[in-house]
Amino acid sequence: MQVQIQFIAQLAEIDEQMDEIHQELGDLPGEVKEAEKKLRQKNSLVEETQGLLDELLDFRSKAGVMLQELKDRETRYAQQQFQVRNNREFDAITNEIENIRKEREAINEKLRTSTVKEDNLRLILSQQQKEYDETREILTEKEAQLTELSGSHSDEVRGLIHRRAEIVGTVRPNLLEDYERIRTFHTDAAVKVRRNCCSGCFSAVPPQRLVEMRTKLDQIFTCEHCGRILIPEGI
Numbered sequence: 001m002q003v004q005i006q007f008i009a010q011l012a013e014i015d016e017q018m019d020e021i022h023q024e025l026g027d028l029p030g031e032v033k034e035a036e037k038k039l040r041q042k043n044s045l046v047e048e049t050q051g052l053l054d055e056l057l058d059f060r061s062k063a064g065v066m067l068q069e070l071k072d073r074e075t076r077y078a079q080q081q082f083q084v085r086n087n088r089e090f091d092a093i094t095n096e097i098e099n100i101r102k103e104r105e106a107i108n109e110k111l112r113t114s115t116v117k118e119d120n121l122r123l124i125l126s127q128q129q130k131e132y133d134e135t136r137e138i139l140t141e142k143e144a145q146l147t148e149l150s151g152s153h154s155d156e157v158r159g160l161i162h163r164r165a166e167i168v169g170t171v172r173p174n175l176l177e178d179y180e181r182i183r184t185f186h187t188d189a190a191v192k193v194r195r196n197c198c199s200g201c202f203s204a205v206p207p208q209r210l211v212e213m214r215t216k217l218d219q220i221f222t223c224e225h226c227g228r229i230l231i232p233e234g235i
């Protein structure tokens with residue numbers, strides 16, 4: 001029958017392998033997420049500028065018709081001015097004509113500045129589009145790296161997860177809790193005794209304790225200096 005410390009020793013070995021794999025993947029998963037976020041930001045900038053440009057072009061395409069309509073209205077008012085019955089009506093029509101002229105002037109002014117505005121927007125848009133493409137390229141590259149790395153390890157990781165689940169099912173719950181708690185301080189929560197020393201912190205294990213460890217195999221001992229679980233030699 002396997003003793004508890006053997007399960008812990010196996011668990012420690014599996015966790016060490018998993019940690020190594022995670023280390024190899026490094027920051028890559030985080031970098032992919034970061035690049036995705038950046039791409040969304042670049043995309044919304046492009047869309048915003050494109051929207052302004054569309055608005056401008058839309059205005060220009062409609063400006064001719066708008067000016068013609070205003071001109072027609074002005075002509076009609078000008079004709080009505082000859083048929084007024086009193087000063088009040090005359091003043092009202094003059095006022096209308098004045099408003100129409102102001103409106104036409106505003107449209108013409110907007111038309112005059114629209115070419116410069118369009119040039120500026122197109123310049124900004126091409127710069128933003130360039131930045132979007134660059135970010136897209138970085139993301140694609142990082143995604144490919146991640147897929148390749150994860151792929152080469154995926155079978156191994158699946159195997160380790162499966163074995164770990166089996167062991168976790170057989171370890172005493174409070175022991176497993178201890179192990180996980182120690183792992184938050186030391187990634188190598190269970191270490192071998194080597195040359196009568198804890199191989200985690202290299203402190204000597206007292207001789208009396210070494211004897212106990214050899215005789216009471218079902219009891220768990222920890223290093224009194226670093227708190228790691230000690231795995232007796234030969235396990």
Ligand SMILES: [Zn+2]
Nearest residue numbers: 198201223226
């Ligand atoms: Zn120690």
